[in-house]
Amino acid sequence: MAQPPVVRALSLLTPFFQDQPLAGLPVGARDALLLLVREWLFGTQMPCVVRCQQCAARLEFTLATTDLRALSPTTTVHQVDHAGETITFRLPTSDDLLAFPAGAATPRLIIERCLLEAPAALSGDALTAVATAMAEADPLLDFRIALTCPECGHAWSAPFDVTAFVWQEIDAWARRLLHDVHTLARAYGWGERDILALSPWRRAFYLRLVSDERSIG
Template sequence: MRMIQALDLLTLWERGSSRHALDRSALLCAWARPELPVDTIADLPLGEVTSSLLRLRAALFGERIQAHVDCENCGERLELTIGVRDLLQPGTDSVSRDVDAAGLRFRPPCLRDLSAIVHERDAAQGARQLLARCLVDGVGGSAALLSEMTVREVEDALEAADPNADLAFDVRCEACGHLGTAQLDAGDLLWDEVDCRARALLTEVHLLARAYGWTESEILALSAERRASYLSLVAP
């Protein structure tokens, strides 16, 4: 896991700002996994992408995640604190996760598959198209002909084989007691934090450049502690 400097963070933010959320996840994952060739990132099982993103998140912003979710029963806004380690199933990376279900063999979906179906508005149709793309080997059938029940069976088998692909967890509402399920998108979560940190850095550069006439690269080369000290003198 590489550490990230202020200038690197701004470069990452600049490259990801105008991209689709799936491309941002690929960009962040490439950052998290510098040992992998960039063109292989879009073919990683989604669970491996998620675990890479969450480990990068822990390295950049800490192990604890503050999130909020609205109760699906009463609408109460619930504040949550979740640990990265509590979310991830350990030891599932780099394992072959092909599954046999409904007489067919499937590989787990990857970012390239999600990009291919991103414009499909009908969720059921999208699920079938996804499975059709992930069909490795079929005996007497095809993913397009799967019944609704069989689609669910295959999805359950794929989820069991690649559990980090879907970060769902139980949430009990403090107001009404309802036990619901919340889902976390690691790419969205991490990007929001990168965006927030990058904008804060730009404000720091703006204030210090205006006060001292330093260049952006000079300001970003300062440690966070020095920037904070100068900022306290400029705008106490």
């Protein structure tokens, strides 16, 4: 819980993909693996809730992990032509994001770190061209959802952070599990290890028994 988001994403993935260079994967490829883990744990449908920026109405919609995973980049090195010159770059990775102190990884520094062949000094327009090409090559790098409020008609683009979303779900699941451990430990005197060793079905059965006894009492 104390880890910064990038490290947290790698920590969530490491037990499942120990043979892969996770920190060296493009951000979109890393997030596609996070979405795959999310499928294994909770399924493909991701219920989302957002508030309208204009009237604060509650909007509910569902995203599919399979649709987002399909956006994972298949190549790492790309080129963009700007002002008659070709700029070659690679897609940003977790290693790139971790190469700077917390809060210091500005878009410009990350882009410059990912340049493979480029003019000695890039103009602001050139950097914008590279940033646009990066987002096109790796849509999950800055994934946004086009939304329209059914109440007031306001339209906007909402960012969707894969790491934050998956972490929020896992954190909520873990807290529910700890609450179940607490309930069963108090009711039966079992240790945490024994409770976690129960199958989800048996654990749910004992929790129902505890709940039934409390309702009768």
